[in-house]
Amino acid sequence: MKDFSTFDILGPIMIGPSSSHTAGAVKLGKIAMEISNGNFYKVEFYLHGSFAKTYKGHGTDKALVAGILGFEPSDDRIRNSLNIAKNKNIDIKFIEKDLGYQHPNTVKILFKYRDKKDFYVIGSSIGGGNIVITDINGDIVEFTGDLPTMILKYKDKKGIISKISSILSNNELNIATMKVTRDKDIATMICETDSKLSKNIIDEISNLSEITYSRFMNPIRR
Amino acid sequence: MFNKGSELLNLCNEKNKKISEIVLLKEQSFSDLTIEEIREKMMDALDVMKESANAALNQKIVSVSGMTGGDSKKVEDYRKNNKPLSGVFINSAMAKALSTSEVNASMGRIVAAPTAGASGILPSAILSAKEKLDLSDEELVNGLFTASGIGEIVAKNATISGAEGGCQAECGVAAAMAAGALVEMSGGTPEQALDAASFALINVMGLVCDPVGGLVEYPCALRNASGVVNAFTSADLALAGVKSLVPFDEVVEAMYRVGKALPETLRETALGGLAATPTARRVTGNSPQ
Numbered sequence: 001m002k003d004f005s006t007f008d009i010l011g012p013i014m015i016g017p018s019s020s021h022t023a024g025a026v027k028l029g030k031i032a033m034e035i036s037n038g039n040f041y042k043v044e045f046y047l048h049g050s051f052a053k054t055y056k057g058h059g060t061d062k063a064l065v066a067g068i069l070g071f072e073p074s075d076d077r078i079r080n081s082l083n084i085a086k087n088k089n090i091d092i093k094f095i096e097k098d099l100g101y102q103h104p105n106t107v108k109i110l111f112k113y114r115d116k117k118d119f120y121v122i123g124s125s126i127g128g129g130n131i132v133i134t135d136i137n138g139d140i141v142e143f144t145g146d147l148p149t150m151i152l153k154y155k156d157k158k159g160i161i162s163k164i165s166s167i168l169s170n171n172e173l174n175i176a177t178m179k180v181t182r183d184k185d186i187a188t189m190i191c192e193t194d195s196k197l198s199k200n201i202i203d204e205i206s207n208l209s210e211i212t213y214s215r216f217m218n219p220i221r222r
Numbered sequence: 223m224f225n226k227g228s229e230l231l232n233l234c235n236e237k238n239k240k241i242s243e244i245v246l247l248k249e250q251s252f253s254d255l256t257i258e259e260i261r262e263k264m265m266d267a268l269d270v271m272k273e274s275a276n277a278a279l280n281q282k283i284v285s286v287s288g289m290t291g292g293d294s295k296k297v298e299d300y301r302k303n304n305k306p307l308s309g310v311f312i313n314s315a316m317a318k319a320l321s322t323s324e325v326n327a328s329m330g331r332i333v334a335a336p337t338a339g340a341s342g343i344l345p346s347a348i349l350s351a352k353e354k355l356d357l358s359d360e361e362l363v364n365g366l367f368t369a370s371g372i373g374e375i376v377a378k379n380a381t382i383s384g385a386e387g388g389c390q391a392e393c394g395v396a397a398a399m400a401a402g403a404l405v406e407m408s409g410g411t412p413e414q415a416l417d418a419a420s421f422a423l424i425n426v427m428g429l430v431c432d433p434v435g436g437l438v439e440y441p442c443a444l445r446n447a448s449g450v451v452n453a454f455t456s457a458d459l460a461l462a463g464v465k466s467l468v469p470f471d472e473v474v475e476a477m478y479r480v481g482k483a484l485p486e487t488l489r490e491t492a493l494g495g496l497a498a499t500p501t502a503r504r505v506t507g508n509s510p511q
Contacts, residue, residue, distance in 0.1 A: 011334055
């Protein structure tokens with residue numbers, strides 16, 4: 001039986017009207033932004049299912065944009081996020097699209113850059129403000145952002161996983177989950193840990209010569 | 223520490239503690255925060271609740287869709303200037319519940335309790351009780367822990383999602399949480415608190431989730447208003463000594479089975495009930511989306 005914190009029942013503190021269509025959407029936008037490479041000039045949101053049908057009335061559009069601006073689900077500025085994005089010269093577009101066999105509250109967030117290739121993240125808002133990220137630029141993944149999470153890409157060869165796990169254990173960090181997928185010789189690792197990813201750990205891991213892409217996310221616990 | 227109402231009651235009786243105290247101890251074992259820090263965090267939630275429950279009493283707040291709003295102020299004005307049939311206290315509580323619901327629908331800040339759709343009930347219940355019983359904020363925080371303990375048992379053994387169990391799982395559970403809190407804040411026993419929570423669930427067993435246009439507005443706000451009334455009458459029944467023949471855990475189980483038996487059209491899909499009426503279709507066809 002899943003155990004709950006008191007604040008899972010009385011909470012989150014959030015901007016309404018819907019934990020799945022608003023609070024979850026902010027989280028999706030924020031995590032996608034953290035995974036992306038920054039400095040995007042345009043973001044396209046492909047809305048699927050219930051997101052496509054009810055996004056305006058639930059403020060899902062404002063919530064997603066607030067997320068890519070880095071706001072938290074309790075931030076008062078969510079309702080003005082479209083204007084804030086405009087003032088920052090970020091071009092925003094919403095497109096209703098059938099993304100295939102997906103959870104009803106799913107969005108594909110596509111970041112566009114002037115100097116490099118597009119980058120996208122797909123995720124779903126699965127209820128109560130909880131989310132799951134399922135696709136990063138074609139890599140099929142599954143993580144919720146509830147735990148500290150790192151995403152690594154590296155040229156697959158022996159010994160890298162053990163290098164990473166020894167950095168974690170030397171810093172007394174427990175691994176909660178670790179998943180590795182491979183596409184030809186490029187491996188993608190999603191690793192969730194029980195406690196915060198410190199600057200030390202982030203530096204050590206991202207400085208490994210084999211690593212070609214790394215992102216580290218520490219969730220803010222209310 | 224506890225998964226069932228019966229286990230919670232046993233803990234209360236063994237340790238001679240209130241429900242709120244047991245819930246607080248459990249939270250401490252769950253997180254790495256101190257008791258003081260956990261209480262502070264709950265005080266933050268209380269602050270948000272105070273704001274949301276009062277914001278729409280004196281000004282009209284309209285939803286993002288433009289479909290609803292302004293009802294909290296209407297009820298507040300009515301209870302101030304008239305002799306409401308159900309009394310000033312009940313009308314004041316309804317106005318507060320509507321206020322949080324309207325703040326929620328306008329993209330204002332609320333505490334999901336247990337969900338955003340049902341977020342008006344608990345704040346109104348404890349803040350109305352504060353006025354009536356002259357309670358301190360610390361006592362309200364205790365009430366919130368009691369409420370959360372009751373909500374947790376339902377979340378573990380049934381559901382608090384309208385998509386899974388209908389509105390009984392959202393506004394019904396919020397009323398049950400509030401009823402339990404009201405009993406404890408009024409000096410009732412843990413048994414009475416769970417009886418009150420049972421009554422609140424029993425009163426709306428089978429209540430469907432049929433939001434017009436799929437939006438958290440109508441009839442959600444109305445059911446928040448009736449939900450807080452449900453909480454107060456359920457608490458009064460229990461404090462009067464009325465006992466629930468069927469114990470809380472079995473009421474929760476029954477509520478879960480009823481929720482599962484509801485057709486999908488009546489579980490937050492906006493395909494049945496009020497959402498499927500000609501008026502709902504007309505209104506949402508004309509709405510900005």
